[in-house]
Amino acid sequence: MDSSAVNAxxxxxxxxxxxxxxxxxxxxxTPDPSSPDFNAASSQWWMGTYHATETINASISFNFTGIFISVFERTTGPAIYIYGNSGPSYGSYEVTIDSNTTTLSAYSSSNASEPYLLYGSSALEYANHTLTLKNVGAKGSDGGGNGxxxxxxRMTVQLGPxxxxxTNKTLEETDSSITYTGVWGNNTSPAFSGGGSTFTNENLASFSLNFQGSAIYVFGDKKNDHREYNVYLDNGTAQAFNGTSGCGGAFGQTCEQQQPCLKFxxxxxxxxxxxxxxxxLAGVNQSYFGTDFDSIVLTVPSEYAPRELSGTSTSSNASVTSSSTSSTSTNSSGSSNAASPLIAWNPMLLLFMACIYLFKSRLH
Structure with a gap:
């Protein structure tokens, strides 16, 4: 990653x-964000939520393409930093990036008072990567449990050279440049960008957009009666995602997170x-759109200079994908399971983030 470029x-x-x-x-x-006693501001967790398990081999996967993943600090190479918790009820977990697996422990004699750095690496190539976190429970010298x-x-992306x-452009769900097929309804809430969102439970109902920009963010809310949806970028292969919120019971009208969730x-x-x-993808249950569609944010630079992915001869789009395959192996050296994040952004990043904060607090 070019630290002198415009990064976010x-x-x-x-x-x-x-x-x-x-x-x-x-x-x-996970906590239920729609519960009357939910208060994200008083929580130690990012946006007030977390996902916890005591099931051995339960895992989380995240695919990323040409993305530099980092916390606040500025470094000269791609990196990834992942946060969770440590304490007496936690055991070991595996972090796999492509074909390289590292086993770490989250056990501690006392619970962490702030998000705990589960893993950090600064040795990733600018290429296609697959990240998997897997719970393996108490092992060896772990004094804790299976939690x-x-x-x-947090990931850092290059927006321009x-x-x-x-400049950042927000398209609300009512924008005339967005084309809808099928039947869509409308929701209103002060939590939504522009005060509204749109939803559907019609199978294969869709929306589409032609755009220019170096980055695109799609936001919406999340609820337990939401399920799968397909994303097609530049008429490519469908990428399937799931909008289920994960608490409150299957297809329950509960566990709604109206604060902007990153959909794509x-x-x-x-x-x-x-x-x-x-x-x-409504299916037989006529499930609702993966997340109610709220808004799209486009980042438009004055100059384009997309990075060439390692091992490719031409520049490629960097998208978060849903497939379970990886095209590149990487060296996961330089890993860590403890750190104290520091803010050290470049000047153009500070200018960008000052602007982007106005429309989405989710981008940091």
């Missing part, structure tokens, strides 16, 4: 649909016109 940190919360929980959400527990808790990770400026993300896009299509 993006938080991936435990509720975001770009994460895959296995074997399914039933073995994971594992995931809170969030050195000297470029970036792509970066490292060139200056051509791109296409995005997202379609609902």
């Amino acid at each position: 940190n993006v938080s991936v919360d435990d509720f975001d649909s770009i994460l895959l929980y296995s074997p399914d959400q039933s073995v994971w527990t 594992f808790l995931f809170d969030y990770l 050195k000297g470029a400026t970036v 993300f792509a970066s490292n896009l060139d200056g051509s016109t791109h296409s995005l299509k997202i379609e609902n």
